[in-house]
Amino acid sequence: MAKEIVDAMAMQRALTRITYEIIEKNKGVTNLAIVGIKTRGVFIGQRIADRLQQLEGATIPVIPLDITHYRDDDAERAGEKSSFNVDIDNKRIILVDDVLFTGRTIRAALDAIMDNGRPAAVNLAVLVDRGHRELPIRADFVGKNIPTATSEKIRVNMKEFDGQDGIEIR
Amino acid sequence: MPNEIYVMTTRYLILQDGTVYEGEAFGAPATTFGELVFNTAMTGYQEIITNPIYYNQIIMFTTPTIGAAGINHYADEAIVPAVKGVVVREIAEISTNRIRALSLNDYLKRHNIPGISQIDTRALTRHLRETGVQKASIVDQPDDHAFDQLRAMVLTNQQIAQISTPKAYANPGRGANVVVLDFGLKSGILRMLSDFDANVTVLPFSATFDEVANLDPDGLVISSGPGDPAQVPETALDLIREFETRVPLFGIGLGHELFAIANGAKVSELTSAHHGMNHPIREQITKDIMFATQGQAYYVDAKSIKDTPLFVTHIDITDNQIQGLRHRDYPAFSVQFFPDAAPGPLEETQAFAEFMEMVMARRGGGTI
Numbered sequence: 001m002a003k004e005i006v007d008a009m010a011m012q013r014a015l016t017r018i019t020y021e022i023i024e025k026n027k028g029v030t031n032l033a034i035v036g037i038k039t040r041g042v043f044i045g046q047r048i049a050d051r052l053q054q055l056e057g058a059t060i061p062v063i064p065l066d067i068t069h070y071r072d073d074d075a076e077r078a079g080e081k082s083s084f085n086v087d088i089d090n091k092r093i094i095l096v097d098d099v100l101f102t103g104r105t106i107r108a109a110l111d112a113i114m115d116n117g118r119p120a121a122v123n124l125a126v127l128v129d130r131g132h133r134e135l136p137i138r139a140d141f142v143g144k145n146i147p148t149a150t151s152e153k154i155r156v157n158m159k160e161f162d163g164q165d166g167i168e169i170r
Numbered sequence: 171m172p173n174e175i176y177v178m179t180t181r182y183l184i185l186q187d188g189t190v191y192e193g194e195a196f197g198a199p200a201t202t203f204g205e206l207v208f209n210t211a212m213t214g215y216q217e218i219i220t221n222p223i224y225y226n227q228i229i230m231f232t233t234p235t236i237g238a239a240g241i242n243h244y245a246d247e248a249i250v251p252a253v254k255g256v257v258v259r260e261i262a263e264i265s266t267n268r269i270r271a272l273s274l275n276d277y278l279k280r281h282n283i284p285g286i287s288q289i290d291t292r293a294l295t296r297h298l299r300e301t302g303v304q305k306a307s308i309v310d311q312p313d314d315h316a317f318d319q320l321r322a323m324v325l326t327n328q329q330i331a332q333i334s335t336p337k338a339y340a341n342p343g344r345g346a347n348v349v350v351l352d353f354g355l356k357s358g359i360l361r362m363l364s365d366f367d368a369n370v371t372v373l374p375f376s377a378t379f380d381e382v383a384n385l386d387p388d389g390l391v392i393s394s395g396p397g398d399p400a401q402v403p404e405t406a407l408d409l410i411r412e413f414e415t416r417v418p419l420f421g422i423g424l425g426h427e428l429f430a431i432a433n434g435a436k437v438s439e440l441t442s443a444h445h446g447m448n449h450p451i452r453e454q455i456t457k458d459i460m461f462a463t464q465g466q467a468y469y470v471d472a473k474s475i476k477d478t479p480l481f482v483t484h485i486d487i488t489d490n491q492i493q494g495l496r497h498r499d500y501p502a503f504s505v506q507f508f509p510d511a512a513p514g515p516l517e518e519t520q521a522f523a524e525f526m527e528m529v530m531a532r533r534g535g536g537t538i
Binding site for chain 1: 453454455456457481483496497498499500501520523524527528531
């Protein structure tokens with residue numbers, strides 16, 4: 001049974017806080033680029049970019065990233081590359097995903113980023129950190145830490161894709 | 171049914187510019203002096219009357235009838251009200267409410283505060299808007315003697331020293347360790363922190379660095395309070411500068427003005443103070459509009475923000491004035507309005523959620 005653990009308002013607030021923390025940590029927004037991991041990471045990245053635009057008047061590129069080819073459990077498609085249409089050399093990248101779990105998705109995303117250039121830095125922003133890492137990866141910006149059992153599922157709903165905002169556990 | 175019999179006594183509200191209003195007495199029969207301010211809130215008169223920001227002030231309500239819900243024991247913003255007088259168009263003769271404990275009339279009598287009714291509060295509000303802040307008095311006779319007394323009266327600029335707690339006290343909880351600096355704290359701030367189960371210690375406004383640091387705070391709240399931020403001692407500004415780099419910091423009302431000054435911004439006095447609870451505020455980062463309660467006589471000068479490490483987070487869309495600030499480099503922010511919603515729209519309490527989330531994030535904790 002699904003249970004909503006973060007409502008729309010708290011989710012908005014978490015995105016707002018992450019945005020402020022990005023400004024704090026990067027001492028501004030110059031030279032930033034956002035890489036959003038498909039699907040919901042792109043929407044979250046876009047919302048962060050919108051907030052930065054409202055606040056600082058700066059347009060931050062949001063690069064959608066499909067990590068399918070970089071997964072370590074899909075030998076058939078390995079080797080294909082994702083190419084960005086934005087130059088990321090010397091950029092400060094904010095890598096965005098909805099849920100941080102084993103860390104394997106992020107590992108794949110880092111490979112994809114490195115295939116496309118040499119950024120000055122990569123920071124990780126996630127809406128939910130649910131624990132159970134299998135790789136030495138941690139997020140720089142976390143909306144909510146949700147301790148979970150491996151058997152549980154965390155689902156992030158986004159208005160753009162799911163019709164409403166909220167985080168559910170089931 | 172609580173029904174009171176009033177004996178009509180004529181009294182007068184006099185202003186320093188010579189204006190005289192005749193009205194009917196209620197509350198205590200005392201003679202009072204104070205700065206006359208008007209409040210446009212439609213509800214929440216108990217919270218307003220007991221808010222310490224009204225220290226040395228006489229409150230006039232523009233809402234025509236005041237007192238219909240009586241006074242209860244849950245809506246006090248201070249143990250003893252700091253207000254000097256209450257001016258209304260009409261005092262409700264009958265008050266009913268399921269949590270009512272006594273009438274407004276009896277409450278004011280209990281605290282020796284005079285009230286005056288049958289005043290054309292809307293005309294007087296227009297008059298105040300034109301003339302600005304005025305000293306006023308509620309008296310038995312509007313004679314030369316009364317005016318001499320009124321004009322000779324000097325209101326203290328040491329409101330904060332007089333109203334801040336003289337000693338530290340605890341408001342315990344089982345959550346984050348939060349220190350509140352009391353510049354004229356209203357209870358709503360403590361109520362909100364209790365909602366988050368914060369373990370709160372309230373310190374006098376004159377607290378030293380060590381007194382704060384020795385409590386190992388996870389977060390620091392700079393409270394609202396009465397008066398001119400320019401009168402606040404430099405030590406308080408130093409404390410803000412020291413702690414904004416160390417822990418999440420949240421300034422409210424006067425605390426917002428102090429946070430701004432501590433970071434190099436300028437604060438000026440409004441020609442007409444804002445006291446009401448339907449002020450539309452825009453959150454810059456989302457462009458969302460919310461309604462908030464204001465009680466402000468000073469404002470942060472927007473032009474002075476440029477050369478500071480602050481940026482504007484909230485704006486009052488009626489006059490484009492700053493209602494919220496945030497530090498660029500540290501998790502420190504402030505709001506000019508009253509985020510405790512006592513009284514006021516509940517949406518403004520988001521600021522407390524935001525603060526507590528910052529506190530928990532720094533603790534590595536798991537709440538949103």
